[in-house]
Amino acid sequence: MTSRPLHIAFLTPVPKEDGGISGVATDILDGLCARGHRVDCFLPNSGRDFTTPERLRRYENLTFTWSDPKWNWNQWYSRTRLTSFVSGMLARATSYLRLRRTILAMHDRDPYDLIYQFSSPESLAAPVSLTRRIPLVIHPETHAAGEVRSMVAERELALKTQSPVRFGVIVTVTGFRWIAQMVGIGRAKLLICLSEVFRGHLVRDNRFRGATVVIPNPVRIERFPVRDTQPHEPPVVLVLGRISVRKGIEDVIALAHELERRECRARIRIVGAPTLWSDYTPLLADLPESNAEYAGSVPDAGVPAELDACDVMLQASHYEPFALTVSEGLASGVPVVATTEVGASEGVDPEVMATVRPGDVPALADAVEATLARIARDPHQIATLARSEAERLFAPSVVCAAIDRALGELVDGPQS
Numbered sequence: 285m286t287s288r289p290l291h292i293a294f295l296t297p298v299p300k301e302d303g304g305i306s307g308v309a310t311d312i313l314d315g316l317c318a319r320g321h322r323v324d325c326f327l328p329n330s331g332r333d334f335t336t337p338e339r340l341r342r343y344e345n346l347t348f349t350w351s352d353p354k355w356n357w358n359q360w361y362s363r364t365r366l367t368s369f370v371s372g373m374l375a376r377a378t379s380y381l382r383l384r385r386t387i388l389a390m391h392d393r394d395p396y397d398l399i400y401q402f403s404s405p406e407s408l409a410a411p412v413s414l415t416r417r418i419p420l421v422i423h424p425e426t427h428a429a430g431e432v433r434s435m436v437a438e439r440e441l442a443l444k445t446q447s448p449v450r451f452g453v454i455v456t457v458t459g460f461r462w463i464a465q466m467v468g469i470g471r472a473k474l475l476i477c478l479s480e481v482f483r484g485h486l487v488r489d490n491r492f493r494g495a496t497v498v499i500p501n502p503v504r505i506e507r508f509p510v511r512d513t514q515p516h517e518p519p520v521v522l523v524l525g526r527i528s529v530r531k532g533i534e535d536v537i538a539l540a541h542e543l544e545r546r547e548c549r550a551r552i553r554i555v556g557a558p559t560l561w562s563d564y565t566p567l568l569a570d571l572p573e574s575n576a577e578y579a580g581s582v583p584d585a586g587v588p589a590e591l592d593a594c595d596v597m598l599q600a601s602h603y604e605p606f607a608l609t610v611s612e613g614l615a616s617g618v619p620v621v622a623t624t625e626v627g628a629s630e631g632v633d634p635e636v637m638a639t640v641r642p643g644d645v646p647a648l649a650d651a652v653e654a655t656l657a658r659i660a661r662d663p664h665q666i667a668t669l670a671r672s673e674a675e676r677l678f679a680p681s682v683v684c685a686a687i688d689r690a691l692g693e694l695v696d697g698p699q700s
């Protein structure tokens with residue numbers, strides 16, 4: 285615990301209960317408020333349709349302040365993926381600037397101990413004058429430098445799915461976002477990094493010289509009942525996430541062909557949607573129908589059912605700061621095959637977490653076959669161990685205790 289309750293200005297996406305980054309926001313707010321901190325949330329959204337998550341309603345020490353971006357779908361500025369991507373960023377920037385004035389006014393009436401900027405490191409809501417007086421903590425969930433690097437490295441794949449003009453615009457806009465993130469991160473006193481691999485990229489790409497701490501994302505364990513431990517027939521390897529740049533989609537396709545060549549009985553099920561800036565779904569036309577399928581997207585509320593219906597989770601990303609789907613899979617009792625660039629793989633027992641180098645398709649196939657063999661020998665033991673690893677590493681109580689400790693040391697110094 286911190287030595288005293290803190291007054292925190294918390295910049296965040298909309299908190300919700302069904303998972304994703306919004307679910308992480310709810311977990312962190314719950315943990316901070318339960319520890320007695322006063323938290324004022326500032327959101328660059330309209331609060332008209334917002335319903336406070338039930339577990340947050342009990343806190344009198346939690347408030348919400350909104351800044352309506354005046355942005356809507358199906359307008360002239362949001363009729364295509366590209367215009368939605370660009371106009372949405374501009375609308376959020378305008379909202380952040382309005383929030384900046386509100387934060388300054390509220391600080392003058394009742395001073396904050398720190399500003400906690402969650403998810404978006406380039407937020408303009410943190411007043412520069414205020415961050416010279418109180419600490420700015422940035423807890424990023426995005427990394428524009430990593431996106432730009434991945435886009436450039438995968439440009440041949442990208443140009444199979446979009447025009448050169450569109451690709452150029454997206455790389456340029458994301459490059460400006462990288463600059464904005466570098467400026468924002470440079471003002472931070474503390475970076476909360478989701479993984480060691482993410483910390484390395486953040487520090488290098490943003491030339492950061494301040495304090496850092498590695499704390500993974502929380503997962504609400506009870507949202508994921510442990511699945512039936514009997515293997516499916518045929519075994520199902522689930523790929524769950526964005527169908528876009530850096531996710532290793534081309535390696536998943538190659539893996540399906542490799543498993544078909546090896547006569548492995550496993551079936552690959554791909555679930556997810558493209559993003560506004562990257563759509564690799566056309567590549568999935570090369571999946572072999574004999575052992576692979578693309579099932580489209582599911583809402584966050586449908587993720588537990590997908591995990592219940594699979595045997596192995598596959599995360600083939602070439603770079604991944606964390607990967608909530610990995611921690612959610614473990615919480616469901618599902619073992620994981622991932623690359624060494626996936627942040628959520630760090631520190632997990634290798635009995636339920638096989639890791640290989642990004643792009644090494646034969647090694648991915650070996651890992652899938654070895655994991656299926658372990659499941660066949662003792663499915664109950666594997667499911668139990670996966671669940672216990674999720675509880676040990678990602679339970680909200682564990683994660684929020686680490687955040688609380690880091691904030692206390694930042695404001696009051698190391699505790700004896």
